[in-house]
Amino acid sequence: MHDRDSTLDEAALKEAIRQAGRELGFAAVGVARAEVGDAAGELRAWLAAGCHGEMDYMARHAELRADPQRLHPGTVTVISAAVDYLPAVKTADAAGQAAISRYALGRDYHKVVRHRLQKLADAIGTLAGPFGYRVFSDSAPVMEVHFAEQAGLGWRGKHTLLLSQQGSWRFLGEIYCDLPLAPDAPVEAHCGTCTACLDVCPTRAITAPYRVDARRCISYLTIELHGAIPEEFRPLIGNRIYGCDDCQLCCPWNRFASLGAPEFSPRHGLDAARLVDLFAWTESEFNERLAGNPIRRIGHERWLRNIAVALGNAPAAAEILEALRGRADHPSALVREHVGWALARLAATSSAPAPPA
Ligand code: B12
Ligand code: SF4
Ligand code: SF4
Structure with a gap:
């Protein structure tokens, strides 16, 4: 595996990673094992039912999605991170007005989140010494909601998105890496009887x-x-x-959401x-x-x-x-x-x- 220059123990390293994440503007950072468990079967059932429609890439890359080590050899840990994006918007209720989803009013999140994750990976390299990794944000076959849930960033809402007590207006991104960090515990779900x-x-x-x-x-x-x-x-x-x-x-739960970074403000x-x-x-x-x-x-x-x-x-x-x-x-x-x-x-x-x- 990799050499550690640092004397940080596992727990201190994880806390230092979380702190670096906060400094870079991530709303939450957590750690999961690079295993998808039962989610692989549910993904296959969803594909078999044809729910993906014309998104052929979902079917084509199903095995990579279910197997982090195949996507990036050496991966044992997934560091999952969330970025708030809710922009302050005017309502789209006037007749003849267009409604555009809130995530798409400003800058493309793929680049913004991956850029921030790269900075987090650099910070981890400084803390832990050289390590093997790859960063993603909706850019490869990765089960992002599953890992965020396993990493304790929130629970899966009935709408399938990751939800937390700070809402769901958050993009997800990950660092697949070879650092053997102890996983965080998933949080309890709070959808209750709501539908x-x-x-x-x-x-x-x-x-x-x-x-x-x-x-x-x-x-x-x-x-x-x-x-x-x-x-x-x-x-x-x-x-x-x-x-x-x-x-x-x-x-x-979205009543408790925070506004996102200025990059995501409407243009x-x-x-x-x-x-x-x-x-x-x-x-x-x-x-x-x-x-x-x-x-x-x-x-x-x-x-x-x-x-x-x-x-x-x-x-x-x-x-x-x-x-x-x-x-x-x-x-x-x-x-x-x-x-x-x-x-x-x-x-x-x-x-x-x-x-x-
Ligand atoms: C494909 C995709 C879509 C598809 C399909 C959505 C879907 N729910 O599958 C479409 C185009 C419809 C879509 C729409 C949206 N998406 Co999208 N999408 C993705 C993508 C690329 C993959 C999701 C996936 O794997 N789907 C496959 C199915 C099988 O997974 P799943 O629905 O999560 O199902 C799991 C469980 O629910 C369970 N399950 C499945 N069926 C069943 C049935 C039963 C009975 C049970 C108990 C369990 C169960 O097993 C599955 C595996 O764990 C991810 C990024 C990524 N790489 O993960 C973004 C992602 C999920 N999308 C995102 C966003 C923002 C959206 C939209 C809000 C965008 C918008 N405003 O228009 C909408 C929301 C629609 C919705 N309610 O899902 C964000 C969500 C962030 C968050 N907070 O969770 C993600 C994570 C991208 C990102 N990096 O931020 N998306
Ligand atoms: S709290 Fe209610 S609206 Fe929100 S995801 Fe859960 S079931 Fe859906
Ligand atoms: S699942 Fe959510 S995003 Fe898709 S149509 Fe229904 S309300 Fe809209």
């Missing part, structure tokens, strides 16, 4: 406590899915054009943007304005697809009809089809008889 997240989900994607069928989840439909959004879900998507926060917004007024304005962005405006933001990954075509659906769910105002008609001849068949759907829906809803007074 708010299951009840509130607009598309009934939380099909049972602790199980999300991604094919029904608005986050999957607006971010991961490449082709047409199934028609049954379009009216339920409302004005959500990128991701969905509903199962977290309703969670009672370009994305927390209060109008659908018609975002729909008017050209491809180069999309690429320029969203440089460094996670939304850029879906590309301009899917951006227009998503906004077309939201416009179809908005009130049939003249400027909305005009914006949709302006994209009716878009070169992409995907965009044209969603624009056609939106125009037909607005025509049907605006000609429907008004309800009796």
Whole structure:
């Protein structure tokens, strides 16, 4: 294994790592054994049921996900870390306003979290001497929620996300390493009899406590899915054009959440943007304005697809009809089809008889 320059004992080293994590702005840092146990079987069952939809990488890398040593040889310990991201946002309730998931309003977390983890790994190297490691944040087949739970960072909420008494608005990241640190103890779960997240989900994607069928989840439909959004879900998507926060917004524990780092604050007024304005962005405006933001990954075509659906769910105002008609001849068949759907829906809803007074 590695040589230790330091005289720190195991417990003192772990405390020093936690302290270094706090200094780097992590909300929590904990240690887990690099073993996935029963979670591997549950992952396989979820895949066998087809819940991953078109996310082929989930099936392709299942064995690496279930076996940390295969992903990074020599790994015996997972240092799990959480970063708060909740931005102070304006509400997206006004008619014609776009709803973008809170995690995607500012800088891309993949880079921010991995950069911070690299600094934590450097600090650990100073404390413990040279060691073998690799850092991740949603960047490789790693069972992030499982390790965070095992490391005592919180419990798994019924919505499947990691939840703690400080809420769930947290990104997760890990350091796989060869330091034989003693694992922390998992914390007790505090969902109790609450089922708010299951009840509130607009598309009934939380099909049972602790199980999300991604094919029904608005986050999957607006971010991961490449082709047409199934028609049954379009009216339920409302004005959500990128991701969905509903199962977290309703969670009672999120009343105790802290605001996140300034990097995650909304850019370009994305927390209060109008659908018609975002729909008017050209491809180069999309690429320029969203440089460094996670939304850029879906590309301009899917951006227009998503906004077309939201416009179809908005009130049939003249400027909305005009914006949709302006994209009716878009070169992409995907965009044209969603624009056609939106125009037909607005025509049907605006000609429907008004309800009796
Ligand atoms: C694939 C993925 C998705 C998919 C699938 C989500 C899912 N729940 O599986 C989609 C695109 C839908 C998605 C959406 C979102 N995601 Co996501 N996603 C991931 C990813 C890459 C893998 C998750 C995974 O392994 N899923 C596979 C299934 C099998 O795992 P699981 O649902 O956790 O199931 C476990 C248990 O619940 C149990 N289980 C499964 N079925 C059953 C059934 C029963 C009956 C029981 C008892 C148990 C059980 O076994 C499983 C294995 O332990 C992780 C990053 C990572 N590498 O881990 C981020 C991650 C989970 N996502 C994250 C976020 C922020 C989101 C969104 C909030 C984004 C948004 N605002 O739109 C939503 C939330 C939706 C939700 N309620 O899950 C964060 C969550 C942070 C946190 N606090 O936990 C992560 C950790 C990324 C990160 N690094 O921060 N995501
Ligand atoms: S993110 Fe939205 S659609 Fe997905 S499970 Fe949560 S509430 Fe349901
Ligand atoms: S809404 Fe209720 S059931 Fe869902 S994660 Fe939060 S506490 Fe648990």
